[in-house]
Amino acid sequence: MPSNASTTRGHPPAASFRALCRDVRHGAGLAVHEPTLQAAAAEWPLLTAALRQHAAGRRDAQVYDQPAAFEAFIRGGGNVPLYEQVSAELAGQYAGVRSLLDIGCGDGHALFPALAARPHGLERLTLLEPAAALLASALARAQAEQPELPVQARHERLDAFAANLGAADRWDVAQATFALQAIPEPERWDGLARLRGHAGRLVIVEFDIPDLQRDPDTLLLSLVGRYERALGEYEGATRELVALGFLLPMFLGQLDEQTAATNWEHPAPVWRTRLERLGWRVRRLERLCDYFWSPAFVLVAEA
Numbered sequence: 001m002p003s004n005a006s007t008t009r010g011h012p013p014a015a016s017f018r019a020l021c022r023d024v025r026h027g028a029g030l031a032v033h034e035p036t037l038q039a040a041a042a043e044w045p046l047l048t049a050a051l052r053q054h055a056a057g058r059r060d061a062q063v064y065d066q067p068a069a070f071e072a073f074i075r076g077g078g079n080v081p082l083y084e085q086v087s088a089e090l091a092g093q094y095a096g097v098r099s100l101l102d103i104g105c106g107d108g109h110a111l112f113p114a115l116a117a118r119p120h121g122l123e124r125l126t127l128l129e130p131a132a133a134l135l136a137s138a139l140a141r142a143q144a145e146q147p148e149l150p151v152q153a154r155h156e157r158l159d160a161f162a163a164n165l166g167a168a169d170r171w172d173v174a175q176a177t178f179a180l181q182a183i184p185e186p187e188r189w190d191g192l193a194r195l196r197g198h199a200g201r202l203v204i205v206e207f208d209i210p211d212l213q214r215d216p217d218t219l220l221l222s223l224v225g226r227y228e229r230a231l232g233e234y235e236g237a238t239r240e241l242v243a244l245g246f247l248l249p250m251f252l253g254q255l256d257e258q259t260a261a262t263n264w265e266h267p268a269p270v271w272r273t274r275l276e277r278l279g280w281r282v283r284r285l286e287r288l289c290d291y292f293w294s295p296a297f298v299l300v301a302e303a
Contacts, residue, residue: 012039014217017224018255024055025252044224046231047251050243054252057244069245074109076242077233078292083110085289086177086205089298090114093173093203099124101171101199103158104179107137110205111177112145126152126171128161158183158191165198174199181206181265188264193278202280202301207294208287209265220255227251230292268297275301 011017017040020033030037030052041048073079091114094100098121102111105127115122125142129135135155142151154161158180174195180188195202210222227247234242253259266274272282280301288296 011043011221012036014220018220020051021252021255024051025256030055044228046239047224047228050231050248053240054244054248066241066245069241072234072238073242073246076238077230082289082291082296083113086110086296087113087117089205089288090175090177090203091117093175093201093300094120094122097122097172099171101126101128101174103128103174103176104182105129105138106134106179108141111138112141115146122149124150124152126154128154128156128158130155130157157187158195159187162191162194165194169198171199173201173203175203177205178207180204181263183264185264189274189278192275192280196279196303200303202275202303204271204299205288205296206271207265207291208268208297209294211267223251223254226292233292268299271299275299
């Protein structure tokens with residue numbers, strides 16, 4: 001596909017749309033982009049409206065700069081059925097498990113509904129999270145919802161945590177839900193390699209991301225379609241909050257070549273291959289549920 005025009009009928013030229021997004025991100029005027037905006041509105045009305053709103057007001061937003069926006073995003077739209085299925089999957093992993101390590105636990109959005117879903121026999125829970133505020137929230141939730149369960153909170157990244165494990169540090173299950181893709185390579189794989197001697201089973205939930213990096217126009221159209229779908233899952237004031245405070249800054253950042261990467265995602269088979277190279281024995285890899293970004297999958301491996 002040529003870089004200066006999309007071959008998909010009805011879409012504005014890819015180069016023109018990319019230039020529009022660059023100017024929106026950096027606060028430039030949009031008058032020169034009006035033909036592109038009109039063409040885009042016919043295909044992606046919600047995203048185009050958000051671009052206009054962003055250009056008219058909040059021009060320097062950064063991802064997560066509005067906690068309320070991320071909260072509205074994660075608690076609504078397609079995230080509701082997504083996390084319901086993730087938590088149900090996790091709950092099914094806890095039979096006979098006495099010790100659990102949650103890697104990148106966040107605020108426990110997937111973990112605690114899983115623990116509450118059915119009786120469990122956990123005797124030890126370790127929460128690993130590099131973001132202090134999220135770890136504090138998860139710990140408070142553990143104390144409120146699982147007061148009898150001994151909990152250890154570790155404020156560090158996986159690679160540093162795994163590098164300092166002793167021979168006696170072991171868990172029946174180590175789980176990670178949408179957390180490993182935020183760890184740069186090779187730190188992620190180094191951490192998982194070291195962890196293999198300390199966890200009997202590894203449960204990963206991530207997104208099955210297609211490899212589109214070789215064709216920038218195909219990648220652009222894929223991103224635009226995914227964000228348009230996401231915006232369609234919210235309505236009214238909530239949509240505006242989610243769009244301007246979270247989704248649009250994230251979208252614009254992904255298109256800006258000067259923005260440092262914050263995610264390192266892969267197709268599901270790549271996760272299998274890389275883990276097997278580290279010595280993990282992958283016993284299960286299957287699609288979990290649909291999602292605007294890409295279908296979620298679950299991978300279960302044994303040490």
